[in-house]
Structure formats: C-alpha cells, structure tokens
Amino acid sequence: MFTLLTGLVLAASLAFSPPAGYSALPGSTPSDSDISRWVRFALTHDPRTDASYISVETRAGVVKLIGDVDNLAARNYAVAETKKINGVRGVIDEINVTPVSRSDRDLAHDIRRRLENSTAVDARNLVVAVHQGVVTLSGEAADWNEKEEARLLAEGIRGVKDVVDDVQLEYSDTISDERLTSESRARLARDVYLSDLPITVAVQNGEITLTGSVGNLYEKERAERSLLWQNGVKSVINNLKVEPRESYGVRDTVAVPSDQELKRNVEAELMTDLRLRPEEISVDAVAGHVMLFGSVPSLREKRIAEQDARDIVGTAWVTNQLIVYRTQRDDSAIRDQIVFNMGTDPYLSKFNIDVTVAEGVVTLVGDVPSLFEKERAAHLAIDVLGVGKVVNDLSVRGMLALRDDVLKRQVVQRLEQDWKIAWVYEHIRVDVTDDVVRLTGDVNTWSERQEAGRVALRTHGVLAVDNRLTVRGVPYPWDEWHSKMPGYFGLYDPYEIYYPYRREGS
Structure with missing residues (x-):
C-alpha cells in the first residue's frame, strides 16, 4: 500500500521538528514512509515550490506526486527536487498546472519575444503555436542545447500549462563514433558527480547508449544531459539502472589530479560544451585553484564556463576573470x-x-x-x-524569520536526507549566524562538497552559505585565499531548470 501524506500540512510544524519516523541510516535502505516524509519536508522548505496542495505517495522507492500548482516551473522544480532525495528510485508526476488565464495570442507573442531576445537561442528557425495554454515548439535548432533552452524559456512564461517540444535538430558537423565514444567517456570521468561510477558508453551513428548503474535519478539524468551537450550527438538512449547503494560510490580514496591534468580536464570540458564558444578562454590551475582568463560574448557564457570548471574532479575553487564583450545594444x-x-x-x-x-x-x-x-x-x-x-x-524581506538554532536543524535534516550527503553528513559541521550558514569539516569527494553547499543554499530561510568544507586528503589554503574573495558563494548549477545567480551581482 502507498504511504500518503496529505497536501495540507502546515509548514511551521515541519520547521520545528525532524520528519517523523526518521530511521534510515547510512548503510540501510530508507523505508517508503521515510522517503515520503523527506520529500514533503524538502518541498515544504524549498521556496521554489508551493507544497500546500501536493501530496506524496511512495511504493518500492517510486514516488508519486499528486496535486496542483499555479505555474509550470513549480511543477518541474518539485519533480527535480524529489529526484535528489535519498532512496528515490523513480518519480511519477501527476501534478496539474492551473496557471492564471491568458489568451493563446498573448502567450505566443510573449514566447516569441523571449526567444528573439535571448542570448541562448537563434529564434529565426523556431515556430511557436499555442492552443488552450499548451505551447508547441517546432522548426529547427542547431543543437540540443538550443532546443532545450527554447523549451525552458517557453516553460517560464506566466500562463503556460505545458510545452510540447517538436523542434528538430540540424547538425552542421559530423563527428566520428570513435571520437564521440572517447569524448563521452572522458566527460563522465572528470565530472564530480559521475566520476568512477560503473557507466558504459557505446556510440553508433551519433547515437549514444548508456548502460550500467547509478545510485539515484539525479546521476542518471545528469549523465544523459551532460553527453547531450556535446557536438555531434544525435540522441542518448539512457539504460542506466538506479540501484541505491549501501555505501555511496566505489572510490575509497580521492584521486587528486596534478595541476596539468586539472588544466587539461577543464580545457576539455569547455571545448566540448555546446553552450560555449571557448576559443578565447585560457585556463590555469594551481593546487586545485582554477583560473579562467580571456573573453566571452555574454554574461551567461561567463557563468557557464565557471560552473563547468567547478564541476571537474580536483577543482577546489574557481577565479573567474573572463571579460564579457557584449553585443552592443541600446x-x-x-x-x-x-x-x-x-x-x-x-x-x-x-x-x-x-x-x-x-x-x-x-x-x-x-x-x-x-x-x-x-x-x-x-x-x-x-x-x-x-x-x-x-x-x-x-x-x-518578509521571509519567515527563524531562530539560528532552528535554521541549523533544518539544514542538518536536509543533509541527512540528501542522496549524496547521507553517508558523510556526520562529518559536516553546520553553524548559523543571522541566517548565514557556514559549513566546515571534511568529505570524501568533490561532489559531496558541492552538494552540501547546494542543499544548504536551497533551505528556506537561508540568506547565504559560506562553504569551507574540505575534500579529505586535499590541502585547502583557506587563510591564503578565502579572506581575499567574496565571503559567500551562490551556486550556479546548469543542471537545475533555471540557473541561480551568484550573490550580489559579482
């Protein structure tokens, strides 16, 4: 029988107590009731979703989300956040979108204008049609990135109920299967979230097939999306199995690349990312410190280049000195x-x-x-x-004010529930002062450090995160560099539906 949590749960009651029935510890499989409670807790404390009218059912690790939201982005956020909960093997989305009523003509106009003024999309070959709030995109895109960006822009318009993506891909370059195989394997190997996972890559006529296993849905989807961001990839058949493990990952020691290896890996990531034009970007790396120099044509590409560098195994921090030579416009x-x-x-x-x-x-x-x-x-x-x-x-302003000790407890609870942090959260110290979270301690992998910061920043009530976690066995010269850089770091994650922005317009 499904375990059910009704939608009308007061957020305040969850804010002051851990999810009831919390029993799963590292090395055990979370129960369906635990998973349901954790999903509810996560959605309630995520400012992107209104969980008041969403109920959660779980059976054999498969979560069903049922209810109503007032915009399409909120539904997508709810599904994405659910996939990151420890123990979730699948998500069934039965959330209805009931947005504000707007005419099809107005929606089509707004979507076309957004596409025509975006740095990420060439709208000349795209066609927009709307019927009863449902948008259909057709035409041609140069690559998967442009196709995906067009869909995301349409989904972000107020009043849109759903988006049907019928855009076809028209590649200008043909890449050999051998090269795609090599580049795809290398791309997965240097990704902080996917390195050393048992994933097999096969390519035939530009179509990639992934087999093997991962620990959660986030890794499965990240692997697919990461490979789609390469030139020459026609499609990805994702046959990865989600098999939650009793201990996360297969690596006991952290592989620390040399400065030259880290530099080459960052350069390779930038060169194979379809969202970038990296010809004028240069990279340097010293003891885990990656520095980006040169110029890019948009602020969006500057942010993407930085996140690409952050997500490479061995990166401790990134200094982004890229200059934007923007399109001249009034x-x-x-x-x-x-x-x-x-x-x-x-x-x-x-x-x-x-x-x-x-x-x-x-x-x-x-x-x-x-x-x-x-x-x-x-x-x-x-x-x-x-x-x-x-x-x-x-x-x-106007955010629910919580005592620092209450906010600390919420962050700790979310770390306990997260798919990546559950195995190491006891090694993470959380301190909160005036709604600012500081994370200290050490973790096993680069991705655990990244994920801990993301989880803390996505906790409702948190204004900033000072992430001083270290990767075990890797020296971090905090006193030499931390005080010279911005004190708090936002997380800019291209795998989110929308791209959060680094704090204070830096």
Whole structure:
C-alpha cells in the first residue's frame, strides 16, 4: 500500500521538528514512509515550490506526486527536487498546472519575444503555436542545447500549462563514433558527480547508449544531459539502472589530479560544451585553484564556463576573470526586455523591481521575499542580449524569520536526507549566524562538497552559505585565499531548470 501524506500540512510544524519516523541510516535502505516524509519536508522548505496542495505517495522507492500548482516551473522544480532525495528510485508526476488565464495570442507573442531576445537561442528557425495554454515548439535548432533552452524559456512564461517540444535538430558537423565514444567517456570521468561510477558508453551513428548503474535519478539524468551537450550527438538512449547503494560510490580514496591534468580536464570540458564558444578562454590551475582568463560574448557564457570548471574532479575553487564583450545594444532596449521578462514570469510579476541600465550594466533594486526570487531576477537579466554585468541589489524581506538554532536543524535534516550527503553528513559541521550558514569539516569527494553547499543554499530561510568544507586528503589554503574573495558563494548549477545567480551581482 502507498504511504500518503496529505497536501495540507502546515509548514511551521515541519520547521520545528525532524520528519517523523526518521530511521534510515547510512548503510540501510530508507523505508517508503521515510522517503515520503523527506520529500514533503524538502518541498515544504524549498521556496521554489508551493507544497500546500501536493501530496506524496511512495511504493518500492517510486514516488508519486499528486496535486496542483499555479505555474509550470513549480511543477518541474518539485519533480527535480524529489529526484535528489535519498532512496528515490523513480518519480511519477501527476501534478496539474492551473496557471492564471491568458489568451493563446498573448502567450505566443510573449514566447516569441523571449526567444528573439535571448542570448541562448537563434529564434529565426523556431515556430511557436499555442492552443488552450499548451505551447508547441517546432522548426529547427542547431543543437540540443538550443532546443532545450527554447523549451525552458517557453516553460517560464506566466500562463503556460505545458510545452510540447517538436523542434528538430540540424547538425552542421559530423563527428566520428570513435571520437564521440572517447569524448563521452572522458566527460563522465572528470565530472564530480559521475566520476568512477560503473557507466558504459557505446556510440553508433551519433547515437549514444548508456548502460550500467547509478545510485539515484539525479546521476542518471545528469549523465544523459551532460553527453547531450556535446557536438555531434544525435540522441542518448539512457539504460542506466538506479540501484541505491549501501555505501555511496566505489572510490575509497580521492584521486587528486596534478595541476596539468586539472588544466587539461577543464580545457576539455569547455571545448566540448555546446553552450560555449571557448576559443578565447585560457585556463590555469594551481593546487586545485582554477583560473579562467580571456573573453566571452555574454554574461551567461561567463557563468557557464565557471560552473563547468567547478564541476571537474580536483577543482577546489574557481577565479573567474573572463571579460564579457557584449553585443552592443541600446540601454533602453535592454531595460525594456528585462522588465518584460520579469513581468511575464510566474514568480516575479507580482513584485516591484526597479531596473536601470548604463552601458550594459544592469542594476536591480527592490524587495523580494526570498533568495530564490533574487537569484531568478538576476537570471532573467543575464539571459538578455546586450547585458554585460548584473548588480543585484535586491533585498530579501518578509521571509519567515527563524531562530539560528532552528535554521541549523533544518539544514542538518536536509543533509541527512540528501542522496549524496547521507553517508558523510556526520562529518559536516553546520553553524548559523543571522541566517548565514557556514559549513566546515571534511568529505570524501568533490561532489559531496558541492552538494552540501547546494542543499544548504536551497533551505528556506537561508540568506547565504559560506562553504569551507574540505575534500579529505586535499590541502585547502583557506587563510591564503578565502579572506581575499567574496565571503559567500551562490551556486550556479546548469543542471537545475533555471540557473541561480551568484550573490550580489559579482
């Protein structure tokens, strides 16, 4: 029988106590009731989702989400967050989207305008049709990245119920199967989340087949999406099995690459990422410190290059010195498009955000209720053609104030539940001062360090995360560099549905 949690659960009751029935420990398999409670806890404390009308059922590790949300992005966020819960083997999405009513004509107009003004999409060969709030995208895209970005932009428009993606891929280059096999294996091997997992890659006529096993749905989908971001890949058949392990991963010791190996791995990642034009990017690496120099044509590509570098095995931190040589555009046109993006966004349309632009530098001022809205506003600005920099002066106000000890308990609980951190959370110290979380201690892998920071930052009520976790056996010269860099780090994760933005417009 399914275990059921009704949708109308008060968030405040969860804020002050751990999920009832918590029993799973590292080395044991979480029960269905544990998984249901953890999913409910995660959705309730994630500002991107309104969990008031979502119920959770779990059977044999497969989670069914049932209920209603008022925008398509919220449904996608709920599904994505559920996949990251320890023990989840599958997700059945039965969430209905009931957005604000808007005419099909207005929706089609808004989507076309977003596509035409995006740094990520060439809209000339894309066709938009809308019927009763359901969007159909057709036409041609140069690669999978452009196809995916078009879909995400359409899903982010207020009033859209669903998106049907019928866009066809038209590749200009043909890559040999042998080269694709080699590059795909190397790409998985250097990824902090996928390194050393038992994944087999086979390629035939540009079509990649993945077999083997991973520990959770996030890894399965990350492997597929990562390979789709390569030139010449026509499709990926994902036959990876999700097999939660009694201990995470197969590696007992951390492989620490040399400076030259790390430099080469970062360069290879940048060169094979379809979202980038890396010809003018140079890389240096010293003792885990990766430095990016050169220039890119958009602020979005600058952020993607930094995240690519962060996600390489062996990267301790990244200094991003890339210069944006932006598309020249009138400041008033840039401002109009940013205001339009926010006005058509299901999360931000209700807030009064002041936007000013001077020589491509965007400044955002106003009040929003959580860090999520602050990051989202910056993301919507980053995506606009002609933007060279974003100064994010939005203030987070009106968020439920929690005592530091309560917020600390919430972060610890989420670390216990997370698929990647469950095995090492006892080695992580969490301290909270004035809604700012500091993480100290050591973990086994680079991905555990990344994930711990992400989980803390995604906890409702947290304003910033100071991630000082170290990877066991790897020296971190904190005193030499930490005080010289911005004190708090946002997490810019291209595998999220929307791209969070680094704090304070840095």
